[in-house]
Amino acid sequence: MKIPGDLLDTIVNSKNVAALTGAGVSAESGVPTFRGEEGLWRNFRAEGFTTPEELATPEAFRRDPKLVWEWYDWRRTLIAPLKPNPGHLSLAKFEKRLKKKEEGRFTLVTQNVDGLHRLAGSADPVEMHGNIWFTRCVDEGTVRENRDAPLPQLPPLCPDCGAMVRPHIVWFGESLEPSVLERAYKAAQEAEVFFIIGTSAVVQPSASLAGIAKDAGAMVVEINLESTPVTSLVDLSLKGPSGVILPELLKMIESA
Ligand code: OAD
Numbered sequence: 647m648k649i650p651g652d653l654l655d656t657i658v659n660s661k662n663v664a665a666l667t668g669a670g671v672s673a674e675s676g677v678p679t680f681r682g683e684e685g686l687w688r689n690f691r692a693e694g695f696t697t698p699e700e701l702a703t704p705e706a707f708r709r710d711p712k713l714v715w716e717w718y719d720w721r722r723t724l725i726a727p728l729k730p731n732p733g734h735l736s737l738a739k740f741e742k743r744l745k746k747k748e749e750g751r752f753t754l755v756t757q758n759v760d761g762l763h764r765l766a767g768s769a770d771p772v773e774m775h776g777n778i779w780f781t782r783c784v785d786e787g788t789v790r791e792n793r794d795a796p797l798p799q800l801p802p803l804c805p806d807c808g809a810m811v812r813p814h815i816v817w818f819g820e821s822l823e824p825s826v827l828e829r830a831y832k833a834a835q836e837a838e839v840f841f842i843i844g845t846s847a848v849v850q851p852s853a854s855l856a857g858i859a860k861d862a863g864a865m866v867v868e869i870n871l872e873s874t875p876v877t878s879l880v881d882l883s884l885k886g887p888s889g890v891i892l893p894e895l896l897k898m899i900e901s902a
Contacts, residue, residue, distance in 0.1 A: 662750075
């Protein structure tokens with residue numbers, strides 16, 4: 647892998663770095679991505695639903711909560727035994743390295759709900775779309791961690807009030823939590839270097855973060871197997887699997 651010297655210098659010397667990750671970063675752990683040949687949105691079919699994306703909506707949950715929970719329970723059971731890959735681990739190491747610098751800051755923003763960044767050691771990831779290991783009571787809004795996979799009862803019920811709980815996930819047509827959005831925008835606006843890794847960059851508002859970072863003066867680096875709608879604006883495009891590129895990049899940073 648070749649990186650022009652001046653760009654590598656910027657990465658090595660910057661004190662404020664942010665990264666946005668998507669499903670591609672977990673692909674090498676065995677988590678299915680959403681789009682593409684083997685993607686979840688192409689391959690999941692449910693009776694009564696025209697497109698699989700419709701399942702990830704509040705309307706679907708109102709109509710058939712058990713079916714929606716079956717889909718999440720299937721995904722939870724699939725993800726439960728999976729481990730962070732070298733891509734996740736390198737991001738966590740990069741974060742630790744940066745935080746040792748005086749005023750060093752690293753913000754990891756992820757669209758992934760699988761929780762693998764936390765398992766890898768990332769301290770406080772901004773989980774834009776929520777986390778599949780948390781449930782939320784539909785009546786009281788209480789958020790709880792729940793690692794059972796498979797769940798013993800579908801739909802699961804709130805242990806306090808007996809109402810149904812839902813996955814603590816942002817569905818299509820729902821707004822992102824304002825505090826989450828604020829952290830993500832701030833990270834993009836203030837970063838000296840902004841990485842966009844393993845995302846098709848088509849889902850808003852996440853997809854806009856690279857442009858926001860660029861407009862605010864950041865150097866933007868994309869890591870992906872293929873080109874995306876943001877490739878034309880980035881300063882550096884590293885093509886390949888993030889589980890290979892990120893450890894190589896970390897090695898280059900450490901030996902610079
Ligand atoms: P996508 O499935 O849309 O895109 C995955 C991206 O990862 C593609 O651009 C692939 O080329 C790339 N990719 C695959 N394997 C890779 C690897 N090993 N290394 C690097 N890149 C790789 O997933 P997202 O962009 O994350 O939202 O999707 C965004 C959102 O759309 C998801 O969070 C989800 C979905 O609807 C919700 O469910 C709310």
